[in-house]
Amino acid sequence: MSKLRVLIWNEFVHENIHEKVKSIYPQGIHEKIKTELISCGSDFQISTATLEEPDHGLTDAVLSETDVLIWWGHMAHNKVEDTIAKKVQSRVLQGMGFIALHSAHFSKVFKLLMGTTCDLKYREAGEKERLWVCNPGHPITEGIDDCLEIDSTEMYGEPFDIPPPDEQVFISWFEGGEVFRSGNCWRRGNGKIFYFRPGHETYPIFHNKAVIQVIYNAIKWAAPQGLWLSSLAHVPVNQAREKIEDRGD
Amino acid sequence: MSKLRVLIWNEFVHENIHEKVKSIYPQGIHEKIKTELISCGSDFQISTATLEEPDHGLTDAVLSETDVLIWWGHMAHNKVEDTIAKKVQSRVLQGMGFIALHSAHFSKVFKLLMGTTCDLKYREAGEKERLWVCNPGHPITEGIDDCLEIDSTEMYGEPFDIPPPDEQVFISWFEGGEVFRSGNCWRRGNGKIFYFRPGHETYPIFHNKAVIQVIYNAIKWAAPQGLWLSSLAHVPVNQAREKIEDRGD
Amino acid sequence: MSKLRVLIWNEFVHENIHEKVKSIYPQGIHEKIKTELISCGSDFQISTATLEEPDHGLTDAVLSETDVLIWWGHMAHNKVEDTIAKKVQSRVLQGMGFIALHSAHFSKVFKLLMGTTCDLKYREAGEKERLWVCNPGHPITEGIDDCLEIDSTEMYGEPFDIPPPDEQVFISWFEGGEVFRSGNCWRRGNGKIFYFRPGHETYPIFHNKAVIQVIYNAIKWAAPQGLWLSSLAHVPVNQAREKIEDRGD
Amino acid sequence: MSKLRVLIWNEFVHENIHEKVKSIYPQGIHEKIKTELISCGSDFQISTATLEEPDHGLTDAVLSETDVLIWWGHMAHNKVEDTIAKKVQSRVLQGMGFIALHSAHFSKVFKLLMGTTCDLKYREAGEKERLWVCNPGHPITEGIDDCLEIDSTEMYGEPFDIPPPDEQVFISWFEGGEVFRSGNCWRRGNGKIFYFRPGHETYPIFHNKAVIQVIYNAIKWAAPQGLWLSSLAHVPVNQAREKIEDRGD
Secondary structure, three states: OOOOEEEEEEOOOHHHHOHHHHHHOOOOHHHHHHHHHHHOOOOOEEEEEEOOOHHHHOOHHHHHOOOEEEEEOOOOHHHOOHHHHHHHHHHHHHOOEEEEEHHHHHOHHHHHHHOOOOOOEEEEEEEEEEEEEOOOOOHHHOOOOOEEEEEEEEEEEOOOOOOOOOEEEEEEEEOOOOEEEEEEEEEEOOEEEEEEOOOOOOOOHHHOHHHHHHHHHHHHHHOOOOOOOOOOEEOOHHHOOOOOOOOOO | OOOOEEEEEEOOOHHHHOHHHHHHOOOOHHHHHHHHHHHOOOOOEEEEEEOOOHHHHOOHHHHHOOOEEEEEOOOOHHHOOHHHHHHHHHHHHHOOEEEEEHHHHHOHHHHHHHOOOOOOEEEEEEEEEEEEEOOOOOHHHOOOOOEEEEEEEEEEEOOOOOOOOOEEEEEEEEOOOOEEEEEEEEEEOOEEEEEEOOOOOOOOHHHOHHHHHHHHHHHHHHOOOOOOOOOOEEOOHHHOOOOOOOOOO | OOOOEEEEEEOOOHHHHOHHHHHHOOOOHHHHHHHHHHHOOOOOEEEEEEOOOHHHHOOHHHHHOOOEEEEEOOOOHHHOOHHHHHHHHHHHHHOOEEEEEHHHHHOHHHHHHHOOOOOOEEEEEEEEEEEEEOOOOOHHHOOOOOEEEEEEEEEEEOOOOOOOOOEEEEEEEEOOOOEEEEEEEEEEOOEEEEEEOOOOOOOOHHHOHHHHHHHHHHHHHHOOOOOOOOOOEEOOHHHOOOOOOOOOO | OOOOEEEEEEOOOHHHHOHHHHHHOOOOHHHHHHHHHHHOOOOOEEEEEEOOOHHHHOOHHHHHOOOEEEEEOOOOHHHOOHHHHHHHHHHHHHOOEEEEEHHHHHOHHHHHHHOOOOOOEEEEEEEEEEEEEOOOOOHHHOOOOOEEEEEEEEEEEOOOOOOOOOEEEEEEEEOOOOEEEEEEEEEEOOEEEEEEOOOOOOOOHHHOHHHHHHHHHHHHHHOOOOOOOOOOEEOOHHHOOOOOOOOOO
16 A cells, blocks of 8 residues: 655744744744654654645645645635635545644634534633543544643633534533533535644644654544545436436426 | 524526526525425425525625525526635635535535535436435434335436535435435534535425425434634744743744 | 424433432432523423333333433443334434433443444543544534633544545544544434533533523524434335346246 | 454345245345355455344344444334343443444434434336545445446435434435435444445345445444443542532522
8 A cells, every 4th residue: 555645744934033933943844743753653654735836735736636735724724825725625525534633623624624613711720721631542542641731821722613523522621611522523525524622832732652653643643534525416317227217398 | 592593595597598497486596495485384484585686685684694505506606605605615714504406516615615626427318316315314304205206307427526415315316327325414613505416407306295295304404503713823822721931032 | 393302311320329329419410401401491391211120111102202312321231122222223214313421422322323342441530531622613502602612521542443434524632632422423224323421420510501591502503403213125126216027037 | 453343143034935036036135145254255254144033133142242233124114122122222321333324314213313204215127326535535445446337226315314424424405306315324322323325125236335334434434443331420529529518508
């Protein structure tokens, strides 16, 4: 079997304008995730793309050769072209896996796929988060014990305005008193979608081995298992499966 | 209890340019549905709106006073302004009911709410359709026997690219050999959505009492039961439910 | 419209053998819930039934006149007759609402309806619980702010082995660090099912007005909207909707 | 990777008492499915078991070494011991795949997993069935074109009283005018469940290569991806993730 082709997309803005973020992710969040995925022994063919590249690095050619797309964005969601966001949505519906990290809950692609506001509560106080496994045998939780702890992070709280997940993999507990559905699976068209909450830019979240393990697992889970190039299809009367007369006008 | 406020939206184009459609729906599909809903004894406060009105008749004031919006469109989906389609989506997520009829599977609002292509097969041969009730006790099927027959109509066939319905109310059988999920319920945000397949413009579908009965039932089912004005909400550290120190940067 | 007929079922064992429980619920948990529902101004016709009554108070006649059944049980789940548990399941599938409180996650009826183990984590330390509203416009949350707090209670924690809820209404945060899906809606057959976590016997949970408010709301939500007496139904060849020849053996 | 361990269970009664069934399946339906799966080039380790074996051939040892269980039963559902049916349910929840064929909609195991009546309509007239693919990219549809036709079979019709499937793979059209959800996926606990309608005993359904192809695909889809030995788990106060005092009684 050929290697899974993974594309890590990062808006790559914070890292250039915010000293603390730069110190945590000197080559950018995308490069850090790539490095960590490689060092955890994955056998993926990994590429990266960023906002400032032509077409945000998401040309038809690139998308047609991507099995799973990982998305990180925060302050520049609106700089993503609508046409490109829709093209990505379209590829997901055909079968490409899509993993939205943290603030990507507000990315154009994720919101297009969900159809809801994706609103939530938030607070940035460097508090503790604990993600509980809701289904211990799920492939996305492989290698994770009954929970995953992050010492210091931003809080996201319910209500999280999303369609009911097909599978609830993680729910988070926060030190300040909130909860959040933090690992959620959906299928849309032929594509698999995973939202994973961890990943704030001013905390070294992607230095956490357990977080990388979940992303690694999610990539394998989201891998396409077939392609569905859906279309509005006309069926002429003489090709109906049962013989019928045309009684239309 | 005050009356349910129902708004019937019709693009109202076919009826002006196509003689057969005009003969079946001289005042337009919207007026026919309104008349039928009234004559079946409903106690709704019914309004109508069409594409050519300013803001397509869907101003903020109108939407804020609508409980359930019925949508019919076919050849002019693209003439609906994106901003207005998004405003309607937004109202549905807050709690307004939304009923998409027939070719409204391709309306901007419905596609925004689903997040999928909403593609399907079709054929226009005036063939027979039989909608089977999948859940005989569901309020949307009240007054309908085990199925509902339409002598002559356009065919829609699977695959219908939609998210899995929360409730499957009807599935259609077609004379030419196809099947279709023709009565589908979803909740998104705080709103209830019903897709109902019958309704082609060149057949007198909305003259059919059973079709009107289902629309009547669906209006009552989709009525808002509360309002959720979701928003991205910041929770300051000193308003956290549990006392925490700000350890952020 | 006639009054909703609510039946509150309680195994009524703890109250007779445990002094602390007796002091909190001298007439039993069922009578306390009844009293509170009445005093919050509800317009229900409320009955009660307990384990020790003949047929556990759940005769065919009683069930046929019940719109919504509330269930509390803990230490005597196994004393409920299988045939009666199945009869209740059957009524729910026909349309009777079913509300399972707290330890009723392990009741025979709830487990039969879910089809899963309904296992969970637990700890009894009198800790704080905070139930967050996941969908603020949902009728079950009417009158509840963004969360509902219980000062001192038993903990239930994930993983909770249930089928994915159709609607997630509440998720709980616990002082000791766990989370739990504590307000869950399902539809099965024609019936609506609500699981609500609060209700431990050694804490005065049903003295809490907000808890009673949720139960009140859930009763209205779970009210049957029609009846479906499902059956295995033979369709003779000569009653097929389309004319066919019998080509069977 | 080691081979998938597939167990084909058949009640094996019809084949012994009904001449026509014996002529179509001289070694039994289980042996025919096994032979066909082997001849289509599958790389499974396939066993069989039948009702008359001790423990119906479903001992703890056998179940613990089964990855995917295929079930065929019709006239002897009630002869399956309740304890064994519950043991099988339990294994499915832990992660074993379960494929219910045709009349297994009424098997004890399937009904336990669904929690509903699983009632449906039926007619035996040797009529045509056409199963339409609802999601062309789904792994269970691999190698199947847009539909799968069976010339002569028993009819099953809606309403089919099941919980909403997580994924709708096939919907059937029948010559006599009915429709049926004939390929349905669910996840329960950690297990994957597929119901597939084809398979009546008096028609040579399992001689049909496309039917075997779907079963082959479904086995691969239902393969366990991990194990979840769920249990009711006590968390002592001193093992709480957050330090708490015991304030219980």
